[in-house]
Amino acid sequence: MLIGDMYAPGKVRLIEVPEPVLPSEPPHGCSGQIVFQPETTCLCGSDLPYFNGWNEWPIELGHSLHEMIGTVVATNGKKWKTGDRVLAVPVAQQGLAERFILDENRAISVATNVPEEQALMAQPLGTVIFALKKxxxxxxxxxxxxxxxxxxxxxxxxxxxxxxxxxxxxxxxxxxxxxxxxxxxxxxxxxxxxxxxxxxxxxxxxxxxxxxxxxxxxxxxxxxxxxxxxxxxxxxxxxxxxxxxxxxxxxxxxxxxxxxxxxSVGPDFSRDFPLAMQWIKEGRINVAPIITHRFPLSRLQESFELFRDRKEGVLKVIVTFPALGK
Missing domain, CATH: 3.40.50.720 (NAD(P)-binding Rossmann-like Domain)
Structure with missing residues (x-):
């Protein structure tokens, strides 16, 4: 499978790595895990330091993507079943991969009455709600x-x-x-x-x-x-x-x-992201105006450059993975 490699400042490529292997039982203290397959994703300003290159945190494979909706393709827990579509947030923003293992509690259900790219905005909106509650x-x-x-x-x-x-x-x-x-x-x-x-x-x-x-x-x-x-x-x-x-x-x-x-950092998966999804589902907030550009994963370099350079009125950039077309 493919995973992101930000191998130089301002450069990202996709390289082949082995598929993740889900253990038969979750580790101690974890109720369950999923193999998550991203399909509809978007770029965030907090992804740019990894793309630009910096020395405050290590840049590793899978950096940087963390706003995504996709499919549960395997699980060793009970919260989700294979085929469920969820909004998921990877650990440490290492979600730039075709599949990865994730704690089942780092995912929430997706509203189905709005376009999926709008439901995806529940991730950034959830961080806003968490901050404003303070x-x-x-x-x-x-x-x-x-x-x-x-x-x-x-x-x-x-x-x-x-x-x-x-x-x-x-x-x-x-x-x-x-x-x-x-x-x-x-x-x-x-x-x-x-x-x-x-x-x-x-x-x-x-x-x-x-x-x-x-x-x-x-x-x-x-x-x-x-x-x-x-x-x-x-x-x-x-x-x-x-x-x-x-x-x-x-x-x-x-x-x-x-x-x-x-x-503000670290929203609550049981409260903030579900509330954000509820606001979008109920039409309390229209997120459509901020979704400005769309790219396939094959144009990842171009999508990051446009987002970094703030050209063409860019706000939210949607990046779709090949699995979305299957």
Whole structure:
């Protein structure tokens, strides 16, 4: 079978490896395992550091893919049966493979009343729901979302669903902001040539927002901008995956504004992902506007390059595996 090999910065190829062998009994402490076969998948910003090459975590075979729907092709547990279609999340983002073994509890049922690529968005949306549960009530609050990539867009939608009064999207890339109103943003700011703090105050009648959400992360993180944007005694939710160190962080400014900082990683498979699937199934959130490009697995290199370079209005990139056509 084929597995992904990110063998050099900006390069990915598919190489042959043996099929995974499912043990007859699950290991101690595990209720069961499945052999999962990805079929409909999509790229995430947290996959890009592996593609770009970095030295903070090791890059291994199977990196990097973790948002996927597919089929259970074997099991030694009781939760699923062969042939079930599930949304699954591999460990450590090592899901760039035609098949792999997974704990049966890292999978959930798939809504069947919406296109499968939309049901797939329950994975990233689940991480948004998990993060927002950490904040006080968002009803009637003004929120700024820094970063209007796919995750920022899902935050827009979730915030409006939870009753935020104003949802202001900020991004350096103008064409991303064209999607933001469809996803729930009440206003947008392109900060490539505009001071976002001044513009936010204009929108909010001289005030700063109650909550600022950082949806950029990695080397381009915008923590200091979030400090500037947040009102005294407000909250910052740092959702983007941070680099190991942020050397120029203005912690004293944050300190004297009495800002509370929240972080978020590791959603609950029994609560957050199923709730996200429920929201999509019930039509509470329309995720269709963020799905912009589709590629077969044979064009994986091209799909990663487009996603990395933020061209052609790209947001979510769907990558389909050969098994989908069987």
């Amino acid at each position: 904040l006080p009530s968002l009803l009637d609050r003004d929120v700024v979302v820094v970063g209007q990539g796919p995750m920022g867009q899902l935050f827009n939608a979730a915030l409006r669903n939870l009753g935020a009064r104003q949802v202001i999207g900020i991004d350096l890339v103008q064409n991303r902001l064209e999607t933001s109103p469809q996803m729930g943003a009440t206003a947008t700011i392109c900060n490539a040539n505009t001071d976002p703090v001044t513009e936010v105050k204009k929108i909010l009648g001289g005030r700063l927002p109650d909550v600022v959400i950082e949806c950029v992360g990695h080397a381009d993180q915008q923590f200091n901008l979030c400090i500037d944007l947040c009102r005294p005694e407000g909250q910052i939710l740092f959702f983007g995956v941070p680099p190991e160190k942020i050397n120029d962080l203005r912690w004293r400014d944050l300190f004297f504004k009495n800002i509370s900082v929240y972080t």
